[in-house]
Amino acid sequence: MPPSHTEQVQQLFVRHSGLLHGSIASQCGDLVLAEDILQEVFLVVTSRADSFELGTNFLAWARAIARFKTMELMRERQRDRATLSDEALAALEALAPDVESWQSQREALHRCLEQLPPAQRQLTALAYGDGLTPAEIAERSGKAANVVHVLMSRVRRILRECVFARLGLTP
Amino acid sequence: MSPRDELLDLVDRYLAGTLSGHVLTQFENRLREEPAACRMFWAALNHELLLRQYPFAEAAQPRTAAAAIPLTTPWWQRPARRLAASAAVLLIALGALVLPTVLPSSNIIARIAMITAPTGDAGLLHRANQQTEPLRADVAIHAGDRIAVALGATVEVRFVHEDTVLGLGSRTTVRLTQDAGGTQLGLDSGTLRAAVAAQAAARQLTVTTPQATIAVIGTRFSVTANDARTSVEVDHGRVRVSAADAASIDLTAGQGVVAEPGKPLTTAWSENLRWDDRRPLGVMMLCRDTSGWATNPRGWFGDAKVDVTTPAGLTAFNRRLDTLIDSTIANLKNVNAQGVLFWDLEGLEHAPGYVGDARLLSALAPEMDAAADRIIARIRSAGFAIGMTVRTEAAELPAGGALVFRRVSDPTQQVQAKIAYAQRRWGATIFPILGNGGDALTMSAICRRISAASPGVLLIPTGADGDTYRWSAPWVNPAQPATITIASSTEARRGQPHAFAVIAPLEKAYLQQHYADLVQAVRAGDVLTFRAWNRNAEQQTVRSIYGEAKP
Numbered sequence: 133m134p135p136s137h138t139e140q141v142q143q144l145f146v147r148h149s150g151l152l153h154g155s156i157a158s159q160c161g162d163l164v165l166a167e168d169i170l171q172e173v174f175l176v177v178t179s180r181a182d183s184f185e186l187g188t189n190f191l192a193w194a195r196a197i198a199r200f201k202t203m204e205l206m207r208e209r210q211r212d213r214a215t216l217s218d219e220a221l222a223a224l225e226a227l228a229p230d231v232e233s234w235q236s237q238r239e240a241l242h243r244c245l246e247q248l249p250p251a252q253r254q255l256t257a258l259a260y261g262d263g264l265t266p267a268e269i270a271e272r273s274g275k276a277a278n279v280v281h282v283l284m285s286r287v288r289r290i291l292r293e294c295v296f297a298r299l300g301l302t303p
Numbered sequence: 304m305s306p307r308d309e310l311l312d313l314v315d316r317y318l319a320g321t322l323s324g325h326v327l328t329q330f331e332n333r334l335r336e337e338p339a340a341c342r343m344f345w346a347a348l349n350h351e352l353l354l355r356q357y358p359f360a361e362a363a364q365p366r367t368a369a370a371a372i373p374l375t376t377p378w379w380q381r382p383a384r385r386l387a388a389s390a391a392v393l394l395i396a397l398g399a400l401v402l403p404t405v406l407p408s409s410n411i412i413a414r415i416a417m418i419t420a421p422t423g424d425a426g427l428l429h430r431a432n433q434q435t436e437p438l439r440a441d442v443a444i445h446a447g448d449r450i451a452v453a454l455g456a457t458v459e460v461r462f463v464h465e466d467t468v469l470g471l472g473s474r475t476t477v478r479l480t481q482d483a484g485g486t487q488l489g490l491d492s493g494t495l496r497a498a499v500a501a502q503a504a505a506r507q508l509t510v511t512t513p514q515a516t517i518a519v520i521g522t523r524f525s526v527t528a529n530d531a532r533t534s535v536e537v538d539h540g541r542v543r544v545s546a547a548d549a550a551s552i553d554l555t556a557g558q559g560v561v562a563e564p565g566k567p568l569t570t571a572w573s574e575n576l577r578w579d580d581r582r583p584l585g586v587m588m589l590c591r592d593t594s595g596w597a598t599n600p601r602g603w604f605g606d607a608k609v610d611v612t613t614p615a616g617l618t619a620f621n622r623r624l625d626t627l628i629d630s631t632i633a634n635l636k637n638v639n640a641q642g643v644l645f646w647d648l649e650g651l652e653h654a655p656g657y658v659g660d661a662r663l664l665s666a667l668a669p670e671m672d673a674a675a676d677r678i679i680a681r682i683r684s685a686g687f688a689i690g691m692t693v694r695t696e697a698a699e700l701p702a703g704g705a706l707v708f709r710r711v712s713d714p715t716q717q718v719q720a721k722i723a724y725a726q727r728r729w730g731a732t733i734f735p736i737l738g739n740g741g742d743a744l745t746m747s748a749i750c751r752r753i754s755a756a757s758p759g760v761l762l763i764p765t766g767a768d769g770d771t772y773r774w775s776a777p778w779v780n781p782a783q784p785a786t787i788t789i790a791s792s793t794e795a796r797r798g799q800p801h802a803f804a805v806i807a808p809l810e811k812a813y814l815q816q817h818y819a820d821l822v823q824a825v826r827a828g829d830v831l832t833f834r835a836w837n838r839n840a841e842q843q844t845v846r847s848i849y850g851e852a853k854p
Binding site for chain 2: 135139143146149150153154156158161162163185186187188189190192208213214216217218219220221222223224226227228229230232233234237238241242245246253256257259263291292295296299301
């Protein structure tokens with residue numbers, strides 16, 4: 133049985149969820165809060181799936197929903213965090229990435245992680261894959277927390293520069 | 304610290320919530336004024352997000368089930384998620400404990416690379432050894448295993464020994480087997496999209512459905528199957544589809560076929576045009592062609608006094624441009640337009656005419672390259688879609704020479720690259736296509752291929768043939784009938800209810816003389832355009848025609 137209209141819209145959401153997560157994070161300035169908002173957006177997208185015409189611009193439609201949901205939730209939670217002005221957000225939105233560039237960056241990250249020495253890769257996996265804090269990694273590895281912190285910063289910089297170089301974002 | 308490193312530091316601090324006051328203001332100014340800063344912002348932000356989603360365990364050393372580290376932590380599986388999602392993840396984890404799987408690693412075909420399951424239930428993996436377990440990321444797929452994707456979930460499967468990726472849709476059931484002849488995918492039901500790596504000699508990937516067998520050498524395609532029918536669409540490369548009665552048909556990019564019992568296989572092109580917004584479109588033509596003006600070689604505003612060669616002149620140019628954009632936005636609002644088509648953003652310094660390649664903006668019109676992101680962002684912020692002309696020929700500017708248009712062997716690729724640039728840089732969604740396919744391709748074929756590769760865009764070919772309506776909304780100038788006339792859209796709608804034409808800006812006299820015909824055309828779905836950069840009488844008439852056309 134072919135997927136229903138709502139299922140197709142949900143699949144589109146899934147395909148674009150990374151980009152939507154980014155849009156929300158740019159607006160609220162908080163990656164963790166953005167995850168929560170993304171889930172709320174999924175619920176709204178599902179409930180309003182009927183109003184989306186397949187074949188039209190899903191990302192624009194979902195970003196509009198995400199924008200309003202973010203404003204609403206930030207208001208509800210009375211967030212006092214400083215966020216970007218509407219003008220700055222508009223400038224960002226005009227150059228917001230699409231699925232292709234997201235996939236290119238994912239591929240670049242994959243290649244760069246492959247190039248990392250095993251120890252640096254393991255450190256990255258513990259921090260990002262397992263979500264461990266430097267203190268937790270220090271406890272596991274027997275290193276001092278500040279040493280782990282420095283190592284993490286260094287690996288993070290190496291990785292980011294490698295990805296940016298592959299994307300042509302060189303200094 | 305370099306400006307670039309400073310910017311990255313600002314992005315990090317913004318996302319850490321430690322940016323405020325004048326530093327935040329400085330950050331905002333850079334984002335507003337430097338497109339490169341915006342691109343850097345997105346790259347840095349996406350880097351963080353991608354790292355958080357990266358399947359680190361995929362390439363990790365073999366390990367026991369007890370020591371396994373969850374590899375992908377999609378958003379619905381992270382801590383403090385919604386109760387339903389957490390419960391579902393718990394079920395998956397319990398399933399993994401209750402149903403330990405001990406399988407040899409020698410016949411691993413693929414791994415589950417990514418799972419998306421908004422409801423929490425990704426589906427089941429039926430092992431060849433009769434065991435069943437919940438679908439989990441990083442799990443190995445062995446020959447003979449059957450994957451059953453749950454309702455609402457999607458699963459990405461990556462092959463271990465080749466760069467082949469399968470995307471399995473909601474409610475898809477597929478069995479993977481392998482022998483000396485290659486890999487076989489038995490698709491019982493659901494949707495499978497595949498990007499297949501070039502296969503080694505004498506090996507082939509085949510997809511078998513209840514109605515057909517699809518043989519693949521190396522390509523991208525999708526298959527949807529159920530008990531009654533199988534449909535196949537090819538994005539790239541070539542596949543051979545064989546029906547149960549042994550009849551077979553070869554499909555190339557953009558082609559599709561439906562296999563049903565008792566019916567012959569017939570090739571069908573997928574019709575992709577779906578653009579429901581039929582409000583008018585503004586047109587921006589900013590230049591006078593080949594003006595020869597020393598200080599304004601691109602002919603901006605048709606004004607010889609414009610000077611883009613001095614700092615003071617550039618300041619005045621930008622001020623005037625901003626005023627013109629103010630006026631444009633007001634006019635678009637007044638006519639209730641859906642968007643605006645930029646026709647000559649690259650300027651009109653050279654004789655061949657409209658360039659249709661925004662990638663050359665910095666070389667052809669540096670003053671506009673510096674301003675384009677700003678003005679387009681303003682138009683988009685006001686709620687209007689952006690259109691950008693693209694040309695089928697390659698525009699080339701030899702050193703010290705004049706611009707030339709050169710026919711290319713693959714006009715589709717040429718247009719596609721230009722579209723991708725305008726999409727990435729400005730979020731453009733509407734693309735008037737200038738030129739034609741020459742001997743290489745018809746405009747229909749170009750539009751068909753582009754619409755398959757870039758769904759969700761509106762193509763407006765200016766040199767169209769009647770068949771083009773299936774994938775685009777041709778540009779029609781009823782005042783100067785060329786290739787096709789306005790009557791062609793009426794004809795096209797007989798077979799395709801969604802077909803429509805985009806009608807070139809018309810003079811007031813023509814609008815008034817053919818008022819009733821245009822009301823009828825708009826009522827039937829055609830789209831009118833108008834000159835958007837200044838206030839003119841035609842705008843009011845267009846508005847009036849739309850008002851009259853309302854049911």
